[in-house]
Amino acid sequence: xxxxxxxxxxxxxxxxxxxxxxxxxxxxxxxxxxxxxxxxxxxxxxxxxxxxxxxxxxxxxxxxxxxxxxxxxxxxxxxxxxxxxxxxxxxxxxxxxxxxxxxxxxxxxxxxxxxxxxxxxxxxxxxxxxxxxxxxxxxxxxxxxxxxxxxxxxxxx
Amino acid sequence: xxxxxxxxxxxxxxxxxxxxxxxxxxxxxxxxxxxxxxxxxxxxxxxxxxxxxxxxxxxxxxxxxxxxxxxxxxxxxxxxxxxxxxxxxxxxxxxxxxxxxxxxxxxxxxxxxxxxxxxxxxxxxxxxxxxxxxxxxxxxxxxxxxxxxxxxxxxxx
DNA sequence: CCAAGGCAGTCTCTTTTCGAGACCGACGCG
DNA sequence: CGCGTCGGTCTCGAAAAGAGACTGCCTTGG
Numbered sequence: 001x002x003x004x005x006x007x008x009x010x011x012x013x014x015x016x017x018x019x020x021x022x023x024x025x026x027x028x029x030x031x032x033x034x035x036x037x038x039x040x041x042x043x044x045x046x047x048x049x050x051x052x053x054x055x056x057x058x059x060x061x062x063x064x065x066x067x068x069x070x071x072x073x074x075x076x077x078x079x080x081x082x083x084x085x086x087x088x089x090x091x092x093x094x095x096x097x098x099x100x101x102x103x104x105x106x107x108x109x110x111x112x113x114x115x116x117x118x119x120x121x122x123x124x125x126x127x128x129x130x131x132x133x134x135x136x137x138x139x140x141x142x143x144x145x146x147x148x149x150x151x152x153x154x155x156x157x
Numbered sequence: 158x159x160x161x162x163x164x165x166x167x168x169x170x171x172x173x174x175x176x177x178x179x180x181x182x183x184x185x186x187x188x189x190x191x192x193x194x195x196x197x198x199x200x201x202x203x204x205x206x207x208x209x210x211x212x213x214x215x216x217x218x219x220x221x222x223x224x225x226x227x228x229x230x231x232x233x234x235x236x237x238x239x240x241x242x243x244x245x246x247x248x249x250x251x252x253x254x255x256x257x258x259x260x261x262x263x264x265x266x267x268x269x270x271x272x273x274x275x276x277x278x279x280x281x282x283x284x285x286x287x288x289x290x291x292x293x294x295x296x297x298x299x300x301x302x303x304x305x306x307x308x309x310x311x312x313x314x
Numbered sequence: 315c316c317a318a319g320g321c322a323g324t325c326t327c328t329t330t331t332c333g334a335g336a337c338c339g340a341c342g343c344g
Numbered sequence: 345c346g347c348g349t350c351g352g353t354c355t356c357g358a359a360a361a362g363a364g365a366c367t368g369c370c371t372t373g374g
Binding site: 003006013014016017020023024025026027034046047084089091092094095096097100102103104105106107108113114117118119121124125128134136139140141143145149150 | 159163167168169170177179180181184187203204241248251252254257262263264267269272277279280284285287289292296298299300303
Binding site: 159195196197200207 | 353362363
């Protein structure tokens, strides 16, 4: 059980990764963003074993990233992104950006175009104050309120 | 072997995920960005089994994301990010952003501050043409050169 | 009414991967 | 020498993943 309890660490990279970090989860979400809603569509597009898909969809629903909606009784259920799930889009776009740069020798297989515009979607890391672009070198980590709360909780134990 | 050959699909999200999509890989990279270089430091910080770490580091080296440098003979080896590895930073920051928003009830445990500035690092999805901010709804996928090349290769088979 | 087919799930069985912890050799130091 | 540290390997039991058959429900068409 060691791995699961990484989620208790006060780190906003580690915690999501415990949910998203496995073979299939982000691929399923990629499909969801592409408009896929049905069990068999996920299964067929990805080639994921059915029991695995069942498990992963359930987990994503548990985490409030997808909702399972069965319109009418006897209707086929649909899996849709919640707004929490929708917020994952920048992660996928950051991955795509890296993929286009480093794993697409023939150029991007897909362009993610801005609707009604000549441009394409890009992720950028920038300062929310001065707006300047940033890289890892410009970043200085510093304790935040969540860490203080976490340490406080430790003391209370 | 079905899973590994997802890497052949012409999709710049799928291809990186085949490399990065597992329990530990992104956590290891997170540590690397935090300045960790030594085998035992990765192992201790993450609690990853030693044999697993060995395997993952080797894989990252094979993919040109890390380099293993052994300064002098008999010196302890170091694992450092290559520039390709360095380019993964926005992915981690996008994950962190989501983590701060949805998995940090007490506020961000760590602030990623802009050096010599009051601000913090943020990832943003924007149009590279008009500069406007974008969400998944504003994105229209469209075939790119990599897809054409891929289809051409298929025909040649 | 019956047969066929699609859909969402479930179950079973085999293979692969993971994890814990011991073990090893090289080096460093008193 | 004895002891500790570091990177790395090995073994073995446990957990997860994969393939594929099977079920139950509903629709459609004859």
